[in-house]
Amino acid sequence: MPGQPRIGDVFGELLRDAYAVQTGVGPRPLAGGRLPRPVIEVIERDDGLINGAPAEHYLAGPEQWQPHDHRAIDRVRGRVLDVGVGAGRIALELQRRRVAVTGLDISAGALDIARRRGVRDLVLATVDEHAAVGRRYDTFLLLGNNLGLIEGRDRAPGFLAALAALARPGAEIIAHGTDPYGTTDPVHVGYHRWNRERGRLGGQLRLRLRYRELGTPWFDYLVCSPDELAELVHGSDWRLADVDRLDAPYYLATLRLAA
Amino acid sequence: MPGQPRIGDVFGELLRDAYAVQTGVGPRPLAGGRLPRPVIEVIERDDGLINGAPAEHYLAGPEQWQPHDHRAIDRVRGRVLDVGVGAGRIALELQRRRVAVTGLDISAGALDIARRRGVRDLVLATVDEHAAVGRRYDTFLLLGNNLGLIEGRDRAPGFLAALAALARPGAEIIAHGTDPYGTTDPVHVGYHRWNRERGRLGGQLRLRLRYRELGTPWFDYLVCSPDELAELVHGSDWRLADVDRLDAPYYLATLRLAA
Numbered sequence: 384m385p386g387q388p389r390i391g392d393v394f395g396e397l398l399r400d401a402y403a404v405q406t407g408v409g410p411r412p413l414a415g416g417r418l419p420r421p422v423i424e425v426i427e428r429d430d431g432l433i434n435g436a437p438a439e440h441y442l443a444g445p446e447q448w449q450p451h452d453h454r455a456i457d458r459v460r461g462r463v464l465d466v467g468v469g470a471g472r473i474a475l476e477l478q479r480r481r482v483a484v485t486g487l488d489i490s491a492g493a494l495d496i497a498r499r500r501g502v503r504d505l506v507l508a509t510v511d512e513h514a515a516v517g518r519r520y521d522t523f524l525l526l527g528n529n530l531g532l533i534e535g536r537d538r539a540p541g542f543l544a545a546l547a548a549l550a551r552p553g554a555e556i557i558a559h560g561t562d563p564y565g566t567t568d569p570v571h572v573g574y575h576r577w578n579r580e581r582g583r584l585g586g587q588l589r590l591r592l593r594y595r596e597l598g599t600p601w602f603d604y605l606v607c608s609p610d611e612l613a614e615l616v617h618g619s620d621w622r623l624a625d626v627d628r629l630d631a632p633y634y635l636a637t638l639r640l641a642a
Numbered sequence: 643m644p645g646q647p648r649i650g651d652v653f654g655e656l657l658r659d660a661y662a663v664q665t666g667v668g669p670r671p672l673a674g675g676r677l678p679r680p681v682i683e684v685i686e687r688d689d690g691l692i693n694g695a696p697a698e699h700y701l702a703g704p705e706q707w708q709p710h711d712h713r714a715i716d717r718v719r720g721r722v723l724d725v726g727v728g729a730g731r732i733a734l735e736l737q738r739r740r741v742a743v744t745g746l747d748i749s750a751g752a753l754d755i756a757r758r759r760g761v762r763d764l765v766l767a768t769v770d771e772h773a774a775v776g777r778r779y780d781t782f783l784l785l786g787n788n789l790g791l792i793e794g795r796d797r798a799p800g801f802l803a804a805l806a807a808l809a810r811p812g813a814e815i816i817a818h819g820t821d822p823y824g825t826t827d828p829v830h831v832g833y834h835r836w837n838r839e840r841g842r843l844g845g846q847l848r849l850r851l852r853y854r855e856l857g858t859p860w861f862d863y864l865v866c867s868p869d870e871l872a873e874l875v876h877g878s879d880w881r882l883a884d885v886d887r888l889d890a891p892y893y894l895a896t897l898r899l900a901a
Binding site: 386387388389414417421423425427429430431432433434435449561565566570593595596598632633 | 644645646647648673674675676677679680682683684686688689690691692693694695696708820822824825829848852853854855857860889891892
């Protein structure tokens with residue numbers, strides 16, 4: 384049985400190298416000790432599917448963003464929590480607009496890069512841990528497909544409750560999701576079917592991220608339709624107030640705290 | 643235990659998608675059914691290391707090549723066998739120069755792309771299988787690091803004998819290798835040590851390639867120093883006639899058939 388990756392801060396290492404490539408600050412990854420090696424995030428799914436994705440989009444400025452990112456940040460009000468701040472691409476633009484923004488992440492390495500790039504208020508914690516410290520927000524941003532952090536039926540109530548505990552009256556969650564069910568690719572259609580057979584939502588991806596010798600533990604990340612989201616939100620402190628599908632199959636869901 | 647990749651023609655699928663991206667011919671890979679997805683080859687090593695590498699270099703024209711590729715093809719004489727022809731980048735340039743070239747590969751999908759790109763003489767076989775059919779060559783090209791096909795101490799004699807069986811008098815092998823021992827990266831230094839402990843050459847990589855749902859079986863691919871190569875060649879029908887180290891740590895080894 385060949386070796387498994389070592390559990391570690393995949394995302395932090397990846398962003399550190401991507402930042403070195405972009406800025407020339409710090410050692411850049413090389414192939415054969417000589418040629419620059421592009422920084423590629425490897426995403427493994429539990430059916431054996433694997434994809435590599437260049438990491439530079441995590442550092443991209445607004446001019447390279449997808450239209451829904453612009454529409455998302457145009458919607459923010461008041462004090463903002465950027466959930467999964469990563470290298471800070473969204474938080475930096477909000478700071479530039481003089482919005483009060485806090486960046487939350489569970490990757491210490493990511494926060495280090497975000498800080499070096501100029502993000503001022505950063506917290507290393509899960510939403511549950513952060514809910515315990517008494518800070519309150521008006522807007523929660525879950526961009527870069529981070530609606531996925533809701534994971535699935537088991538985790539959704541706790542995740543939404545943690546955000547509600549962090550919320551001021553009238554707060555909104557603005558989340559970027561992708562409707563997975565438009566595909567005809569048999570690799571994905573078969574995975575959705577297998578998921579349902581084992582009692583999961585069709586697009587409830589079981590993933591791990593890998594970068595060089597490091598891997599994350601396996602985790603759930605939800606890609607769901609707006610209808611599935613509405614069901615997950617039902618019974619929580621939130622209601623699904625709006626779904627912007629201008630960039631379908633991507634969408635922006637706005638959840639508003641129930642009065 | 644999460645799923646393993648399905649064994650299949652990884653390289654062929656990868657090249658088909660890279661060709662579609664480059665030319666617009668055939669369906670291009672998309673993320674979320676909408677945004678173009680870059681074609682990334684995933685290379686997994688048996689210590690858990692993983693790397694992603696964009697595939698477009700397999701289709702690159704001479705203007706994008708490394709200098710050693712140009713020096714390699716300037717050395718060819720007579721009838722050429724391009725071992726591991728892939729998408730045919732080398733064979734196409736040789737054809738343009740009116741060199742008689744045959745492309746050999748074990749990937750049917752790669753040969754399909756090479757054919758579509760205009761390579762005329764293609765053979766689906768290993769060097770051993772091809773040695774049985776009576777064709778003879780003056781030059782064997784092992785570019786794109788394909789000196790690695792010599793695998794290690796166990797395979798080297800058989801591999802060199804198969805090429806000798808395919809060789810006309812005075813034939814040469816021109817092979818691109820990389821000296822792996824200049825690195826100080828602990829991930830690689832530790833791997834070299836582990837290899838030696840288990841009786842392998844330091845840079846005897848145990849790899850598999852993955853693309854989407856497909857994987858290759860695990861295979862050995864040798865990254866060795868010129869000194870190690872000299873030892874492997876010793877006792878074969880070949881002698882190490884020249885090592886061009888102008889692009890160190892990369893090198894071009896020329897092996898000449900013993901008279």
